[in-house]
Amino acid sequence: MATTHEIRVERREDEGKGASRRLRRAGKTPAIVYGGDLKPVNIQLDHEPLWVASQNEWFYSSILDLSLGGDIQKVLLRDIQRHPYKQLIMHLDFQRVNEKETxxxxxxxxxxxxxxxxxxxxxxxxxxxxxxxxxxxxxxxxxxxxxxxxxxxxxxxxxxxxxxxxxxxxxxxxxxxxxxxxxxxxxxxxxxxxxxxxxxxxxxxxxxxxxxxxxxxxxxx
CATH class of the missing domain: 2.170.120.20 (Ribosomal protein L25, C-terminal domain)
Known part of the structure; x- marks a missing residue:
């Protein structure tokens, strides 16, 4: 059986490089979730718990439960962008998972x-x-x-x-x-x-x- 892990996220309304920079200064990380029958959604995560999660092997190979205000979407991490020298995650891409599809x-x-x-x-x-x-x-x-x-x-x-x-x-x-x-x-x-x-x-x-x-x-x- 696959083990899942819950990651709390929030919807992100602002887009663009300026908005992303403001998010990072506020201790947030911009991300996107896409795939399945739903449209792509811009989201944001608290950087500190995200950084802790990213130190674990399961973060990269397990199904994650993205929790958006109680709405759970199962996803896989597909891309992670890091700062070249700071301990900072710049952006994440998550892909939705259909439990009935290989x-x-x-x-x-x-x-x-x-x-x-x-x-x-x-x-x-x-x-x-x-x-x-x-x-x-x-x-x-x-x-x-x-x-x-x-x-x-x-x-x-x-x-x-x-x-x-x-x-x-x-x-x-x-x-x-x-x-x-x-x-x-x-x-x-x-x-x-x-x-x-x-x-x-x-x-x-x-x-x-x-x-x-x-x-x-x-x-x-």
């Missing part, structure tokens, strides 16, 4: 048991996380906040693919419907010496791309 969204992966696995306990093995999230399809009621990846039996040379993930009932990975070539690696356990050798080779290739004249000039500096 949705597609990214869900984070939680890796379990890596430290106690044969690969994790060996200093000669590097465990690479090729993916940290995966796009899934499901009904809103089935949307998980995350998907667990059990690595407790991971050994040197092993690869965990998308098809190896244990998905909750009603949840699918659309990428797997496109063919075997789309069954990409999620986790790879490689020998540390192989990984180091490949990194060295990549560095040599990058150096080979630098013209000799450029190297000579750099040496003269």
């Amino acid at each position: 949705l597609r969204t990214a869900v984070p992966l939680h890796f379990l048991g890596e430290d106690t696995s044969p690969a994790g306990k060996s200093v000669e093995v590097v465990v690479l996380h090729e993916l940290n999230e995966v796009v899934v399809e499901c009904l809103p009621k089935d949307l998980p906040e995350f998907i667990e990846v059990d690595l407790s039996a991971l050994e040197l040379g092993a690869t965990v693919h998308l098809s190896d993930l244990k998905l909750p009932e009603g949840v699918e990975i659309p990428e797997l419907k496109l063919g075997k070539e789309h069954d990409v690696a999620v986790v790879v356990a490689r020998h540390a010496r192989v990984e180091a050798a490949e990194e060295t080779a990549e560095g040599d290739e990058a150096g080979a791309d630098v013209p000799a004249s450029k190297v000579a000039k750099d040496d003269e500096k």
Whole structure:
């Protein structure tokens, strides 16, 4: 079952950059909710509780209950704009969710048991996380906040693919419907010496791309 979280919002009447700046000075964050059979609605949120919510993983991957004066609309966060250096959320986009329609969204992966696995306990093995999230399809009621990846039996040379993930009932990975070539690696356990050798080779290739004249000039500096 999907877990939902309530976010309180207010309707926003004023539009434009000037109105948004005034809102932010007042400790509010402008946002919009769209989708479904209803028209887009401009809303605003109190920034402080919004900032606290944004520090949680569920804020980005769970169905949220937008509460507007007691009217609840189920939504997913689709876009978040942040200030380049201040701890400030500038704008949010929310998309309405139809509980009877399949949705597609990214869900984070939680890796379990890596430290106690044969690969994790060996200093000669590097465990690479090729993916940290995966796009899934499901009904809103089935949307998980995350998907667990059990690595407790991971050994040197092993690869965990998308098809190896244990998905909750009603949840699918659309990428797997496109063919075997789309069954990409999620986790790879490689020998540390192989990984180091490949990194060295990549560095040599990058150096080979630098013209000799450029190297000579750099040496003269």
